[in-house]
Amino acid sequence: MKILVAIKQVPGRDSELRVRPDGKWVEEGGLEFAINEPDAYALEAALELRDGSENGEVVALCAGPERVSTTIREALAKGADRAIHVEVNDIEEWDSLAVARVLSAAAKAEGADLVLTGLQSDDLGAGQTGVVVAELLGWPHATIIMQVENEEGAVKVKRELEDGYFQWVKMPRPAVLTIQSGIKKLRYATLMGIKKAKGKEVKLVTPEDLGVQREAAYEVVRVAMPERVKQTVLLEGAGAAAELVERLKTEARAL
Amino acid sequence: MSVVVVVLETGHKLSREALSREAVAAGQFLAGELGLGCVAVDPAALSADCAKYTADGYTAALEVFLKSAGAKVVVFPHTYQVRDFAPKLAARFGRALVSDVTKLRVEGGEVRATRQLFQGKLTAELRPLGEPVFLSMQAGAFAPVGEVEAAVVAPVAIDRAAIRQQPEAPFRESQRAVDLSAAQTIVSVGRGIGEQENLKLIEELAEALGAEIAASRPICDNGWLPMERQVGSSGQTVAPKLYVAVGLSGAIQHLVGMKGAKTIVAINKDPNAPIFEVADYGIVGDLFEVVPELTKAVRAAKG
Numbered sequence: 029m030k031i032l033v034a035i036k037q038v039p040g041r042d043s044e045l046r047v048r049p050d051g052k053w054v055e056e057g058g059l060e061f062a063i064n065e066p067d068a069y070a071l072e073a074a075l076e077l078r079d080g081s082e083n084g085e086v087v088a089l090c091a092g093p094e095r096v097s098t099t100i101r102e103a104l105a106k107g108a109d110r111a112i113h114v115e116v117n118d119i120e121e122w123d124s125l126a127v128a129r130v131l132s133a134a135a136k137a138e139g140a141d142l143v144l145t146g147l148q149s150d151d152l153g154a155g156q157t158g159v160v161v162a163e164l165l166g167w168p169h170a171t172i173i174m175q176v177e178n179e180e181g182a183v184k185v186k187r188e189l190e191d192g193y194f195q196w197v198k199m200p201r202p203a204v205l206t207i208q209s210g211i212k213k214l215r216y217a218t219l220m221g222i223k224k225a226k227g228k229e230v231k232l233v234t235p236e237d238l239g240v241q242r243e244a245a246y247e248v249v250r251v252a253m254p255e256r257v258k259q260t261v262l263l264e265g266a267g268a269a270a271e272l273v274e275r276l277k278t279e280a281r282a283l
Numbered sequence: 284m285s286v287v288v289v290v291l292e293t294g295h296k297l298s299r300e301a302l303s304r305e306a307v308a309a310g311q312f313l314a315g316e317l318g319l320g321c322v323a324v325d326p327a328a329l330s331a332d333c334a335k336y337t338a339d340g341y342t343a344a345l346e347v348f349l350k351s352a353g354a355k356v357v358v359f360p361h362t363y364q365v366r367d368f369a370p371k372l373a374a375r376f377g378r379a380l381v382s383d384v385t386k387l388r389v390e391g392g393e394v395r396a397t398r399q400l401f402q403g404k405l406t407a408e409l410r411p412l413g414e415p416v417f418l419s420m421q422a423g424a425f426a427p428v429g430e431v432e433a434a435v436v437a438p439v440a441i442d443r444a445a446i447r448q449q450p451e452a453p454f455r456e457s458q459r460a461v462d463l464s465a466a467q468t469i470v471s472v473g474r475g476i477g478e479q480e481n482l483k484l485i486e487e488l489a490e491a492l493g494a495e496i497a498a499s500r501p502i503c504d505n506g507w508l509p510m511e512r513q514v515g516s517s518g519q520t521v522a523p524k525l526y527v528a529v530g531l532s533g534a535i536q537h538l539v540g541m542k543g544a545k546t547i548v549a550i551n552k553d554p555n556a557p558i559f560e561v562a563d564y565g566i567v568g569d570l571f572e573v574v575p576e577l578t579k580a581v582r583a584a585k586g
Contacts, residue, residue, distance in 0.1 A: 042553075045404055054405070124370075125379035151401055153535075154382050156370030159338075163371040168447035169338065171367045172517075188517060189453055190363050196451040210504025245379035249395060249408040254560055260549075262565045269576035272548065272564055273584045280563065282468075282525040282546040283492075283584065 029081045029178070031074045032138060033108065034089045034131050034145040034157065035067040037099040041150065052248045053120045063099045066146025070207040072214050074144045075107045077176060085109045087138060091130055092119045097230070104225035105217035111230045112138065114238070124152060125245040128160035133238035136165060142183065143204040147172050155206075162204035169204040170197050174211055285353040287314040289323040290345065290369075291433060292362050302360035302420070304427035309387060309420045310358040311428065316389035319355060324348060325433040330441050337448040338368040343441040345372055351439075354415045356394060361419040363516070373417040380417040381409055383535065385424050394418070402534040403557030422539045461495070461511045468494035468525045471514055471541070472502055475530020475551065475570055479507040484574045485529060491581040497521065499537045515540035530570045533558030550574065 039045065039054070040062045046055045063071075071088070078084030088103040090096050091114040100111045114130055116122060122130070135143055143162075148155035162169030174194065175186035184198045188208050217225075235241065263271050276283045289310035291303045307323050314321035327333050329344040349357060349372075357372075359365040361383050373380040385406070386397035394416050397408045411417075463469060470489040476482060489496045496512060503513040514521055515537040526544035531537065533549070533556055541547070542561050549562035550573050559565045566573050 039401070043401075044555075045401055047405065054401075123379055125374060128374070153399065153402060154370075154380075155366050156380055156382060159367070159370040160374045160379075163342075163374040169371070170448065171338075172363060187367075188363070190516060192455050192511075192518070193453045194456065195453045198449045198451075199447050210500070244412060246381060246412055247410040249410050251400065251405055251407045253555075254399070254403065254406045254557065256560050258561060258563060260559050260562045260565045262554075262559075262567060264567060268566045268568065269573060270580045270583075272566060272577065273580040275564060276525065276546065276548070277584060280525075280546040283581070 029078065029083065029142070030085045030087065030140045031077055032087050032089050032135050032140040032143045033067070033071050033074045033103070034143060034161065035071060035099060035103055036064040036146075036149050037061045037090065037092055037096040038064045038149055038151040041065075047251050047253070051250045051252070053251060056120070061095055061099070063102060064146055064149045064151075066148055066150075066207065066209045068146075068214055069209045069211050070144040070146045071103055071106060071108065072212045073176060073207050074142075075215070076212060077142070077178065081178065087112060087140070089131060089134055089138075090114070091116045091127060093117045100230055101225055102217060104228045104230075105221040106215055107221060108228075110228050113230055113232050115232055115234050122242055123245050124154040124156050125160060126242050128157050128164060130235050130238060130240045131157065132161045132164035133240050134233065135161065137238065141201050143167075143202070145204070145206055147206040147208055158204050158206035165202075165204065167202050167204050168199040169206070170199065171206040172208045173205045174208050176205065285355045286320040286322055287317070287356045287358065288349060288352055288354040289321065289358045290365075291323055291325045291431060292360050292364055301427050302362055302422055304429075304431055305422065305425045306358050306360040306420045307428045307431050308425035309418070310356070312425065313356050313358070313387060313389065313394065317355070317392065322352065322434045323431055324436060328433065329436060329439050331438070332441055332443055332446060335450055336364060337446050337450060338371060339446040339448055340441065341368045342372045342375065343445050344439050346375055347439040347441065348436065349376075349415060356416045356418065359417075359419040361421050365419050369417065369419055376415060376417075378411070378413060378415065378417050380419060381411055382419045383421045384418050385421050387418070387424070399535055402532065403538070403560075404555060421535065423542065461509075463495055463497055463512070463514065463519045463521045466495040466521065466523050468492050469497050469514075469521060469523045469544070470494045470527045470529065471497040471499070471531060472508075472529050473499040473531025473537075474501050475532075476502070479505070481571070482507060484571070484578075488527070488529070488574055488578045488581070491578045491585070492525070492527070494525075494527070499531050499534070528558050528562070529574060531558055532556045533561065550577075
C-alpha cells in the first residue's frame with residue numbers, strides 16, 4: 029500500500045503577521061514556518077496505516093520554495109519513507125486550484141493507493157485542496173475523516189458531520205481523504221528518526237516537469253486587518269479583573 | 284438566460300437550515316446587484332440518485348443543472364456537506380470555490396468576496412475570475428430570509444456508476460450528557476491554557492461564576508475535556524447570557540458556535556486575536572495572572 033501525504037508549510041500559529049506593502053499577502057521575512065497542523069495529523073494517520081499493512085510506503089508530497097525542505101525533513105524524521113518536493117518559488121501566488129493542479133500532477137506521476145491531506149490549512153483555510161486533487165485525479169474522496177479502515181480494494185472511513193453526527197462511507201481505492209485534526213496523537217521525531225531522515229530520498233520536481241502552469245482562479249484585491257464588529261471595552265493592568273466584574277454587574281447585567 | 288443559483292443544504296437535516304436561508308439572502312443580494320434572476324435549488328430533488336448525499340452524486344447532478352440554468356454565480360451555505368462537494372463541483376467548471384465568505388459586494392458588474400485568512404487574523408478581498416463564480420457563505424454574513432422556496436426542477440439524468448461513495452446512515456456516538464445550549468454562563472478555554480493541569484484555574488473560575496465549562500476543538504482533541512464540551516461548528520452551538528473565553532484565539536469554527544452569546548468576555552495575551560472582534564469586554568494579558576484575579580473578584584462580588 030502506497031500512501032501519499034500532501035503536506036503544506038505555513039507560518040507558525042503564534043506568528044505576528046504584517047500585510048505586505050502591495051496588500052496582496054503577508055510579509056514573509058522574519059516569519060517562522062511549520063507544518064500545517066491538520067497535515068501533521070494526515071501524516072500521522074498515513075504512518076499508522078502503513079505500519080498496519082504489508083509493504084506499506086508513505087511518501088510526503090510538498091509544494092513550495094526552498095524553505096519547505098525543513099518541513100519535508102521533519103516528515104521524514106517522523107517516519108515518511110521518502111518525499112517529493114515540487115519546487116514552486118512563488119507559492120504565495122498560487123491559489124488552491126493551482127496548487128491542487130500541481131499536487132495532482134505529481135500524485136498522478138507517482139501513483140498511489142491513497143492520498144491523505146489535512147482538512148484545511150492554517151493560512152488560506154480554503155479547505156479544498158484534497159477535494160480538488162481527487163477531482164483532478166478522477167478518484168473518489170471523503171472529507172473530515174476521523175477513522176480509516178482498509179478493505180479489499182476499498183477504504184471505509186468515518187466522516188465527521190456537524191452537530192455531533194458521524195457517518196461511515198465506503199469507496200473504492202485509489203481515493204483521497206482529508207483528515208480531521210485530533211484523529212490520533214501526534215508522534216515526535218526520535219533522534220534515530222532524525223538521523224535516518226538524512227539518508228532518505230527527496231525527489232525534486234518543478235511544475236514545468238509536471239506540465240503545469242500557474243493559472244489564477246481569483247485575484248487578491250486586498251489583504252487587511254479585520255474590521256471590528258463590536259466596540260470592545262479593553263481593560264488592562266492590576267485592577268482589570270475587578271473592573272471587569274463591576275462592569276459585568278452594572279453595565280452588562282451578566283452577573 | 285443567466286441566473287444566480289443558491290444551492291440549499293437538505294438531505295441530512297442538521298441545525299443548518301438557517302445557513303441555507305442566509306445563503307438565499309446572499310444570492311438575492313447578488314441577483315439584485317447584477318440584474319439577474321435568483322433560483323434556489325435542493326440537490327436532493329434533482330435526481331433519485333441524490334436522495335442520499337454523496338459528493339459524486341451531488342456534483343454530477345448540479346453540474347447538469349448549473350449548465351442548463353445558465354448559472355453565473357453559485358452560492359452555497361458554508362457547511363461540512365458543502366465543503367465535501369462544492370470544491371469538486373467548482374473544479375469541474377475550472378473554477379475555485381471562494382469559501383467561507385463573510386462579505387460580498389459588486390463592483391463594475393463583478394463579484395468581490397471577502398474571506399478570512401490565518402484563522403481570522405487577516406481578511407482578504409478576492410475577485411473571482413471567470414464564470415460561474417462559486418461562493419460559500421459563512422454564518423452571519425447575511426440576515427436570513429424568512430422562508431425558502433426551492434425551485435421546482437425537472438429531474439436530471441446522471442450516470443449512477445459515477446457515484447463511488449457508499450454512505451451509511453448518519454449516527455451519534457452517544458446521547459449527549461452535557462447540554463451547553465441551555466447554560467446561562469459558560470467559561471470556555473482554548474489552546475492558551477497550555478497544559479491539562481492548568482484547567483484547575485478554569486474550573487475555579489467556572490465554579491465562582493456558577494458556569495458550565497466549554498472548550499475549543501484542540502482542547503477536546505487532546506482529550507483534556509470530553510468532546511461533548513466542544514463549542515463550534517463541529518460541536519455545540521450556545522447562546523448564554525455570559526461567555527468568558529480564556530486563552531482562546533477565536534477561529535471562525537469556534538466563533539460560529541458562540542457568537543450568539545449576549546455578553547462575551549475575552550482573556551488573551553494576543554491583542555490581535557480574532558476573539559476580541561466579537562468580545563464586548565477584553566483583558567489583554569497573561570491568563571495565569573488574570574484568571575485567578577478574576578475568580579477572586581467574582582467571589583468577592585458574589586459575597
